[in-house]
Amino acid sequence: MPVYKVNVKWNSKKFNDLEIDTDASPQDFKALLFSLTGVPPDRQKVMMPGGLLGDTSYDKIRLRNGATVMLMGSVDEPPSTTSVESADPVAQVRKDRKKPSLPVGIVNLGNTCYMNSALQLLFTIPEFRAFLKILPAESLSSMNMESRNVVNTLRLTFELLERTNEPVVPFAFLDALHAAFPQFATLERGDSNPIGGISRYQQQDANECWIEIVRVLQQVTLDSSTLSSSQNIPESFGTEGGWNLVSRFLTGRLVSTLTCTEGDEPPQESVDTFSQLSCFIDKDVKYLHTGLRNGLEGTLTKNSESLEREAVYKKVSQISRLPGYLCVQFIRFFYKEKNQINAKVLKDVKFPLSLDLYEFCAKDLQAKLLPQREKARAEDEAEAMAVKARKVDASKEEEPSNPEDNPELYDPYWLSDDLGSSATGLYELQGVLSHQGRKSVGHYVAWIKRRGSWFKMDDQQVSETTDEEILKLSGGGEWHSAYLLLYGPRRVKKTITTPRDA
CATH class of the missing domain: 3.10.20.90 (Phosphatidylinositol 3-kinase Catalytic Subunit; Chain A, domain 1)
Known part of the structure; x- marks a missing residue:
């Protein structure tokens, strides 16, 4: 048609x-x-x-x-109560008690857990949600129809995740994803005529889905008129238009130096960007930091013009720009040529709830990070003193204010001359995408942190979990293994109060 x-x-x-x-x-x-x-x-x-x-x-x-x-x-929804009921504080309390405490899940439409978990992880980034809310249709005019539909249905899915209490059925987004990226629409063998067009699609790679969605969003920019006419937008959006969501909040920059180990030739420098850091896993990697370091330092063999032959070079990369939100991929899947199968690395690689990337940064960036790092350290010391003074367990403290709900209480998490960057190099884990089983027939689950609590987002099944259960996703057995980690910015309060000040 x-x-x-x-x-x-x-x-x-x-x-x-x-x-x-x-x-x-x-x-x-x-x-x-x-x-x-x-x-x-x-x-x-x-x-x-x-x-x-x-x-x-x-x-x-x-x-x-x-x-x-x-x-x-x-x-807007039509009012469900009269104005008298709305003004009644008792009725309002009863209404508040009925509000769901759990996030909303996404229905599995047949081997679509890879897509659901990627969407849930992306949904944890508040700037992405705010961007899609105010995005005008004209901003998509230069995109092809398939990409426009991905953005429009992603916006619809996020809107439903925010305002509904029931699991979201992502038919529209799945259709748009299949049209834009036909590789995700591959059917299982023998299923050329799936019932209703669903439930017999092949399992796909969640990271590949994440990457394709991010690439589509990378094509979209906001203009200054949209920003000036929009209300309640994040301060990190600024007032000038023409910027891209992915480049601002999810993209970092690497400065690499290539040095020949077999000859006296000048080092070669290059600059590259990244939207993910890779944690390479081998027998010596037990911790995330080690895997990240292996990805930033290594050797390679290439032709040397001065030696006129192949030579060994040492490559060292340092981070010159840290994004506000950092995605890390564990390299757990590889192809076995001998057996011609996709294999999975089950090795236990531990990751922290709080991540510090200062040691991987270039010296000029380290200097820029120091002021807010010192303030973060002072905040930690003040909190420790407060806990000790009250002689109570920190777990019994009142729930701290949430930066998303009370942004005015917190310093910007970005450098003053670089909106959307990290001003500390310090991160807090806010999402994990895990995999269980073999690659072709396994299962993906998202684990997200919302207002201080962790939740397991197993398609439409949602349950609360703990820090301890999140740390068990490090791998090493048949249980879920972390595949993607999403770290958000460490937020530092504008005013640090010590027990003496109180």
Whole structure:
């Protein structure tokens, strides 16, 4: 079926030349309407020539280029109580008690745990959620339709994860992902006709899914007019437009030096960017720091122009820019040529809940990090003194203020001349993506931290867990092994209070 351009009327607004791909799911078009109007798909009534648009197909819909489509639906939920009830504090307390304490899961549509876990990990980054909320449709105009649909349905999925109490069914995002990246739509052997088009897809690699989503988001920028007209946006967005979400918050920079060990030739320097650091695993790697160091230091063999032959070079890389959010991949999968199978490294590699990358930074960056590192150290000392003074276990302390809820209490986590970077080199673990079993038939799970508590996001099944259980994801057996780690910025309070000050 063809692609049409239609005009959509909603209240007093009109949106011209919107594309409808009738081979795609109607939910994709509803996701586009959501991005333009803010009306969630479950509250949309889309009147087209031929009838009301459903959720599964364009059957009986008679479209043509230039056709007018009517959208009905409101942005806000209609009030469920009277104004008297809303003003009643007792009623409000009862309402608050009914609010779910657990995050919302995502339904597995048949070997889609890789996608669900990647989405849950990405959802933990507040700047990504805020970016998608204010992103105007015009910002996607230069992208192809497949990439636009990925962004629009990602926005829809995040919106549902924020406002619903029930597990999210990601049909629209899965369709968009398959259209943009057909490798994820590969069927299991013998399943050329899957029932309903789902439940028989091959298992895929969660990190590959993460990378493809990030690459799509890398194509999107915000302009200054959107920033100036938006309210309650993160301070890290600044006021100037033209920047990219991934480059600002998830991308670091490496300065590498290549030195010949067999001849007297000048060192070669290069600059590269990264959106992930790799933890290489061998028999000597027992800790994350060791694996990271192995990835930043090593030797390689290449042709030497001065020696006119192959020579051994030593490569040393240092970090010259740390992103506010750091993704680390454990290199656990490899291909065995002899057996022609994908194998998995089960080795136990321990990782910390708090990560310090200062030692891996270039000297000029280390100098920039020192002021906030000193303040973070002073904050830790003040907290230790407060615990000792009260003679209570730190676990019994009142829940600390949350930086996301009370940003005014905290210093910016970025350097003053580099929005979205890290100003300390200190990180706190906020998400883990784990794998259990063999690569082709295993299972992925996301583990996320929200307001001081850890949760296991096993598709639609959500349960609370502990720091101790998170640290058990280090591998070494048949239990879940950490595959991706997502660290967020260490936040430092503006005012540090000691027991003497209190």
